[in-house]
Amino acid sequence: MKDSASQPPVVIQRADYRPPAWLVPDIALDFLLDLSATQVTATLDVERNPAGDGGPLRLNGDGLVAQSVAVDGEPHSAWRMEGDDLVVDLPGEAHQVTIETTIDPTANTQLSGLYASGGLLCTQCEAEGFRRITFFPDRPDVLSRYTVTLTADKAAFPVLLSNGNPMDSGEEEDGTHWAIWHDPWPKPSYLFALVAGDLVATRGTFTTMSGREVELAIWVRAGDETRTGHAMRALIASMAWDEKVYGREYDLDLFNIVAVSDFNAGAMENKGLNIFNTRYILADPETATDGDYDGVEGVVAHEYFHNWSGNRVTCRDWFQLSLKEGFTVLRDQQFSADMGSAPVKRIEDVRVLRSAQFPEDSGPLAHPIRPNSYQEISNFYTATVYNKGAEVIRMMTVLAGSERFRAGTDLYFERHDGEAATCEDFVKAIEDGAGLDLAQFRRWYEQAGTPQVDVAMTHDAASGSVTLAFKQTVPPTPGQPVKQPMVIPLRTALFDRASGAHGGEHLIVLNEAAQTFTFDGFAQAPVLSLNRGFSAPVAINAPQSVDDLVFLAAHDDDAFARYEAMQQLVVQHLVAAVEDRLDDAARAAGRAAIAGALGAILADPALDDLMRGELVMLPGEAYLAEQLNPVDPARVHAEREALKAWLGTELGDAWRALHDRCSAVPYGLDAAARGARKLKTQALVYLAAADPAQTALRAKAQYDAADNMTDRQGALMVLCGLDGPQREAALADFHARFADNRLVIDKWFSLQAGSLHPKALDHVRALAQHPDFTLTNPNRVRALYMAFAANPQAFHAADGAGYALIADLILALDPINGNVAARFVAPLGRWRRIEPQRAALMRAALERIAAAPRLSRDVREQVSKSLE
Numbered sequence: 001m002k003d004s005a006s007q008p009p010v011v012i013q014r015a016d017y018r019p020p021a022w023l024v025p026d027i028a029l030d031f032l033l034d035l036s037a038t039q040v041t042a043t044l045d046v047e048r049n050p051a052g053d054g055g056p057l058r059l060n061g062d063g064l065v066a067q068s069v070a071v072d073g074e075p076h077s078a079w080r081m082e083g084d085d086l087v088v089d090l091p092g093e094a095h096q097v098t099i100e101t102t103i104d105p106t107a108n109t110q111l112s113g114l115y116a117s118g119g120l121l122c123t124q125c126e127a128e129g130f131r132r133i134t135f136f137p138d139r140p141d142v143l144s145r146y147t148v149t150l151t152a153d154k155a156a157f158p159v160l161l162s163n164g165n166p167m168d169s170g171e172e173e174d175g176t177h178w179a180i181w182h183d184p185w186p187k188p189s190y191l192f193a194l195v196a197g198d199l200v201a202t203r204g205t206f207t208t209m210s211g212r213e214v215e216l217a218i219w220v221r222a223g224d225e226t227r228t229g230h231a232m233r234a235l236i237a238s239m240a241w242d243e244k245v246y247g248r249e250y251d252l253d254l255f256n257i258v259a260v261s262d263f264n265a266g267a268m269e270n271k272g273l274n275i276f277n278t279r280y281i282l283a284d285p286e287t288a289t290d291g292d293y294d295g296v297e298g299v300v301a302h303e304y305f306h307n308w309s310g311n312r313v314t315c316r317d318w319f320q321l322s323l324k325e326g327f328t329v330l331r332d333q334q335f336s337a338d339m340g341s342a343p344v345k346r347i348e349d350v351r352v353l354r355s356a357q358f359p360e361d362s363g364p365l366a367h368p369i370r371p372n373s374y375q376e377i378s379n380f381y382t383a384t385v386y387n388k389g390a391e392v393i394r395m396m397t398v399l400a401g402s403e404r405f406r407a408g409t410d411l412y413f414e415r416h417d418g419e420a421a422t423c424e425d426f427v428k429a430i431e432d433g434a435g436l437d438l439a440q441f442r443r444w445y446e447q448a449g450t451p452q453v454d455v456a457m458t459h460d461a462a463s464g465s466v467t468l469a470f471k472q473t474v475p476p477t478p479g480q481p482v483k484q485p486m487v488i489p490l491r492t493a494l495f496d497r498a499s500g501a502h503g504g505e506h507l508i509v510l511n512e513a514a515q516t517f518t519f520d521g522f523a524q525a526p527v528l529s530l531n532r533g534f535s536a537p538v539a540i541n542a543p544q545s546v547d548d549l550v551f552l553a554a555h556d557d558d559a560f561a562r563y564e565a566m567q568q569l570v571v572q573h574l575v576a577a578v579e580d581r582l583d584d585a586a587r588a589a590g591r592a593a594i595a596g597a598l599g600a601i602l603a604d605p606a607l608d609d610l611m612r613g614e615l616v617m618l619p620g621e622a623y624l625a626e627q628l629n630p631v632d633p634a635r636v637h638a639e640r641e642a643l644k645a646w647l648g649t650e651l652g653d654a655w656r657a658l659h660d661r662c663s664a665v666p667y668g669l670d671a672a673a674r675g676a677r678k679l680k681t682q683a684l685v686y687l688a689a690a691d692p693a694q695t696a697l698r699a700k701a702q703y704d705a706a707d708n709m710t711d712r713q714g715a716l717m718v719l720c721g722l723d724g725p726q727r728e729a730a731l732a733d734f735h736a737r738f739a740d741n742r743l744v745i746d747k748w749f750s751l752q753a754g755s756l757h758p759k760a761l762d763h764v765r766a767l768a769q770h771p772d773f774t775l776t777n778p779n780r781v782r783a784l785y786m787a788f789a790a791n792p793q794a795f796h797a798a799d800g801a802g803y804a805l806i807a808d809l810i811l812a813l814d815p816i817n818g819n820v821a822a823r824f825v826a827p828l829g830r831w832r833r834i835e836p837q838r839a840a841l842m843r844a845a846l847e848r849i850a851a852a853p854r855l856s857r858d859v860r861e862q863v864s865k866s867l868e
Ligand code: ARG
Pocket: 126, 127, 264, 265, 266, 267, 268, 269, 302, 303, 325, 377, 378, 381
């Protein structure tokens, strides 16, 4: 708790970057580990930075007290505290500075720095957690070689891990033991890690492309080691993939992963010692869904890929966060696409972008992928920096092609290995290595907001020419009222209606506010397939006829475009319905067209079930809400549910047949079995909307027969939205069956909080009092309240009770964990785009938070920006 309402917030500006006055080439860290009083002795070899301003040595701290300060081995008193920082005036060029601090890991409920998690000690230092351990220039452009000595009670902490390689270890007669670790690779403090505790390892090996043997270990609590196989396979596959696709080889003899239950984020790429949230390591068929398996694979890969994109080349300052995160998300997306179905992966990634990033870009927290200012950097680990950041680099791959893009990344790694680099360094390397001109493209790093592209097609039958007229606008965002045109690469195809084929794809690259492109040789007006593969992260407004969308949904040879046509067909219909633009005849015609397209997809023998599962999914309410301003969330919900129920009835036989067919497929991790499981639950979703009573029986049968979590969770999800004995029986069984598995109990909370049940809000209130609920475990908090905040019907209750519930949560959680509390502000911050009555209630909830006497910097920033 650093801020009180009376102090004006400190705003850090990107333009204010200055190189550090002192560098720290080497650091020795000595830990006497204890759950409530850990002693830390840090010995820093400091050198004046020739590029610095000649100022004093500034060592950041956060709530630390220096017990002693020595310079060159002598006690030193010429230092002062400036706020939380320790500042030492030092003459000359080089010194050794030794500082002692004592910290209480058990009191560290923010889970930043060194903290206790169920008897274990572990760290999370990104972005600014290291300063909660010891005084240090805690900024990513200070790179040091670390030597770490860990001493602890051997019975309580039998395993002692840190970055790099183990150098030495031993035991003392007093029951303590010690281990020395050395990491030869200079790294910023945010990549430091230690773990001490009672853990067991699953081991593996990997032989790198130059023939080095790397030892792999995944450390978990005893009993969990049966659930590490998928993570280990993913790790080995990632190591091989990064060699093959990016030419990147691992650079230590050891790679450790530790899974912990209490973790703010998904995982952390600490050099040679990744620390993970258990939810992205542990998986077996009984307890993890297919989605969970994908999550494990993707996050294991993401953290491994950071070894190059993040660790070997790190960020100069935190404004450059997308340098490592955007690039690494792109790399993990490419990896997962190669491991499974590439088109399905692309659709999933776009769905995440549209449901999480588009709303961010159109709201009060909008920021460019390279922000210009922040109050609390933890608030910038966003869908914009991560997912839009990945899309921006993906566009470079579209412009350059994969070979030239690879030449660009090779040059980037070669130029900047061992450095703290900037986004500009990355763009320049791609420009030089791939031979692209990215001058105007750089606006993607500068301008926030989702570009809106309007397109109109005209056809001249006499000349056979087709003209596409484009207009692009980038909407105003906070601090950026006026925008410049972007470079927007659109993969495009023009389909011949008669043959159902097209004569090859075109890459249309927009770079002006208005542009036209003409194509010849079309006796008939073609069907336009635009932004294929979602080649640019923009919103397209191309008023297309229902016939054209039905045509594309059935015939487009680009899988994403096919999905997109199906989505658009539904979006156009639902938006018109919500805006009251449909008379009975238009409503019936719209529904019939959707049912026709959906029926064709259900019957198409050429489709695999995984892809079919994407095509039958209705657009989500968050994405639908983006099409309406202001939006009445209740109307969106009601219209979408009504359509779902109608489709459930109209195609009832087909859904039942599908459910029967898929239920007969035995469990397996192959695409066919996964596809069957995905469709099985989707069929239930439509049937439940049409016929709740009969579907409760069908869902309960799926639940009872389930030999895997995908089927079990899918059935329980559907049952949670219904009333009746099957719901209660399944919930009770699920809790009893998995009472000792925290990750599965998280699902039990989420499914109820996210359910379609009209009393979901009451259920959440009751669940918050359940003995298994706690505010101190971020997974549990997210399981209950994120699921709730993403449940439009419950969160947007007309009387504002949902908003009050989230405001209460934020106020209760903030003193415990401000980082996680701040994540819940965004749902309330969308008030400006919501209909006036709810908007006023959302605003009131934000104002109540803002009026609290003490708020973390994290929550303060998000709330004040949301009210501006
Ligand atoms: N670098 C980590 C990752 O993307 C995430 C760190 C999260 N830190 C935070 N302050 N939210 O893999």
